[in-house]
Amino acid sequence: MSDNRVRRGTRRVSMADVAARAGVSMQTVSRVANGTDAVVPETRQRVIRAMNELGYRPNSAARALKLGSFRTLGVLSHTLSTLGDVRTIEAIALSAAAEGYATTLIPVHATSQAGMDRVFSRLQELTVDALILNMEAPMLVHAAEMLPPGVPVVYMDPDVPEARVIVDTDQAGGARQATEHLLGLGHRTVHHLAGPEDSRPAARRIEGWRAALQEAGREVPAIERGDWSVESGYSAGRALAADPQCTAVFCSNDQMALGLYRALAEVGRRVPHDVSVVGFDDTADGRGYAPPLTSVHQDFTDVGRRCVTSALELVRSGPPVDPQVTIVGTELIVRASTAPPPG
16 A cells, blocks of 8 residues: 555555545655645545545655655744744745745743754754744854754854855844944934844844944944843933933834834924934834834845745755855935934
8 A cells, every 4th residue: 555645444545546536546646745736726626636635645755765755844933022033034934835835833941952952853853944043142152063964054154163055134234224324314422222132133133233333433332232122222212312312213123113113202302303213124114104214124025035036956966065145235325304403
């Protein structure tokens, strides 16, 4: 009996059963099960209908042995709470689907190395062709030893020492664009509402902001921090709103910028007449702020597509001789939240 069968009631439904029900050959059923295009739509629908009626499901392991591929990419993400991560993962899933690949998502909530090791141990059981790791470098201390042998990996953190293939956004460059824009409007300096201390993107954005100020010979103010949320932007923004010397703020994401808007409004300071504000991410919400938010646009769709392209290239050609780093550029989108300083 065929390995490509599942149990239905007291017997196992075979590919031959599906072929008989649909009135086609077993080769046609195999083509439909393997997702190939060499089947006319009407026949494909008839085969799928027969599969559903009989409760037949292809055996993915047997199919992988035959084709040499699971047609699946694994994605590990340390958080699903930020808009940027969600949109990047969505882009990965859509790009993979366009290439005929499924996506297995594993959220990683481990906060200790032991917890991380348990997560990596689970990877040994995954039936994937490649992995995309959306995780911070400190969480990947033992990645080289714990990842499944022979499974290619795309990293989204350039600080991982053993990484051979990396895809990232130009976080520092985007922060520099935001800071230079505000300085160019005539502001004496630019304050920064940063993301969490343990966040790599937040650290990169701090680097770009600080470098732009230092190169311009301007004062580097003390950093206020939030946790990416609107609420944290409001809490941290109250200190900035109370500082009469603060006329320009670069926020590490759009949500915290919205919280800052509220903190400024509560003390009667207007955006941009009294304080100019720039965000990061260029979200649809930011465009709906009053006034619409100037923000650094990062192309989540392009990042996801490049992750998938890099992963599939690894599957087909193996690891590159030299490290391969892809940095996706950013663009400052100027709207109505920035203006020259008052007076």
